[in-house]
Amino acid sequence: MVYETGNRTVDDAVERVLAGEALDRRDGLALIAQPVADLAPAADYVRSQFGDDTVDACSIVNAKAGDCAEDCGFCAQSVHFDTGIDTYGFLDPEEILQAAKRAERDGAQRFGIVVAEKGVSKEHRPEEWDEVIRAIRLVRDETDVEVDASLGILTREEAEILVEEGINHYNHNIETSPRFFPEIVDSHSFENRVKTLELAKDVGMDLCAGVILGMGESPTDRVDAAMALQDIGVSSLPVNILNPVAGTPLGEEFGESAPITTEELIQTIAVYRLLHPEARVRLTGGREVNLATDEQHLPFEAGADGILTGDYLTTGGQSPGEDIEVMERAGMEPNMDANEFDAEAVKQRSAEPGDD
Numbered sequence: 001m002v003y004e005t006g007n008r009t010v011d012d013a014v015e016r017v018l019a020g021e022a023l024d025r026r027d028g029l030a031l032i033a034q035p036v037a038d039l040a041p042a043a044d045y046v047r048s049q050f051g052d053d054t055v056d057a058c059s060i061v062n063a064k065a066g067d068c069a070e071d072c073g074f075c076a077q078s079v080h081f082d083t084g085i086d087t088y089g090f091l092d093p094e095e096i097l098q099a100a101k102r103a104e105r106d107g108a109q110r111f112g113i114v115v116a117e118k119g120v121s122k123e124h125r126p127e128e129w130d131e132v133i134r135a136i137r138l139v140r141d142e143t144d145v146e147v148d149a150s151l152g153i154l155t156r157e158e159a160e161i162l163v164e165e166g167i168n169h170y171n172h173n174i175e176t177s178p179r180f181f182p183e184i185v186d187s188h189s190f191e192n193r194v195k196t197l198e199l200a201k202d203v204g205m206d207l208c209a210g211v212i213l214g215m216g217e218s219p220t221d222r223v224d225a226a227m228a229l230q231d232i233g234v235s236s237l238p239v240n241i242l243n244p245v246a247g248t249p250l251g252e253e254f255g256e257s258a259p260i261t262t263e264e265l266i267q268t269i270a271v272y273r274l275l276h277p278e279a280r281v282r283l284t285g286g287r288e289v290n291l292a293t294d295e296q297h298l299p300f301e302a303g304a305d306g307i308l309t310g311d312y313l314t315t316g317g318q319s320p321g322e323d324i325e326v327m328e329r330a331g332m333e334p335n336m337d338a339n340e341f342d343a344e345a346v347k348q349r350s351a352e353p354g355d356d
Helices: 008-018 025-031 036-050 093-105 126-142 156-164 190-202 219-232 249-254 262-275 320-329 343-351
Strands: 054-064 110-115 146-150 169-171 206-208 211-213 236-241 280-283 306-308
Touching: 008 025, 008 036, 008 262, 025 219, 025 262, 036 262, 054 093, 054 280, 054 320, 093 110, 093 126, 110 126, 110 169, 126 146, 126 156, 156 190, 169 236, 190 206, 190 219, 206 236, 211 219, 211 262, 219 262, 236 262, 236 306, 262 280, 306 320, 320 343
Parallel strands: 054 110, 054 306, 110 146, 146 169, 169 206, 211 236, 236 280, 280 306
Antiparallel strands: none
16 A cells, blocks of 8 residues: 555545546545545645646636626626626737736746636627637737636537637536536536537547535535546646625625535545546635635645636636745645746735735
């Protein structure tokens, strides 16, 4: 036995994962019931065996905000809810480039162009589609970051064009389990989201797809979401934690904090690492709201090795310098595979008043 906790369920899972075996739903359900004290170090060990001691940082731009026709119960950008956010059409591609350059300066390895709508349509909004492609080309040609996209549901033609333009990962979160999904979204189905992911993968894009925890789902739902992602095959698994926004159904239901404890979050991340040993398990939106400052390093001691740095779609995040300090507190360092940068300079800039 290479690694032992004394917990037979955890030790058996680790041994099988290290031998190249994929764990199944029964394993996931057994693991998520185990103590965090056993799960976290075991998951961290698995991460160290399949990866390295770096945290991969990505950043995003909200390239088109609000007025989305979908009714996702967590989303401040839905036209169905009165949340008071700023709304605007697709940004000028030069603005997107400037956002990408800021992300590059702050240590991001990848940069996601995100729109809030069911799907960017080449057929129905060709001028907007052309602006999307122009933005992709600018970021691709004028920065060192890898270009990702989250543009909603795609046609095969659109997906093939994105591959030709150099999109690295396509982001399309499944949000939660197939069972719980209809409790959160009425306007489209879980299967709709899976079909887009399968299409993106089929034409050659890597997949970035994950979940939002703390929407009222059960531990079983958390495992079932991970199993659905295992079936699809993802290389980046973002783990969001609900940041309840006033005016949304979940914001009205839960108030200011998500119904998930730190222990449950760490448990889930550890299980996700064991179920997805080779993926980047990425801590993303809602972490600052749901984790105390002195707790933010804990997911990176339980198998996480990716982070979304900077601001989110409609809410602010902490500074990139603070994120680097979180990594270091967990004994890890920033990944620099695509974009080499000065981590100390990022921390220094983040500490200066008025830095943006």
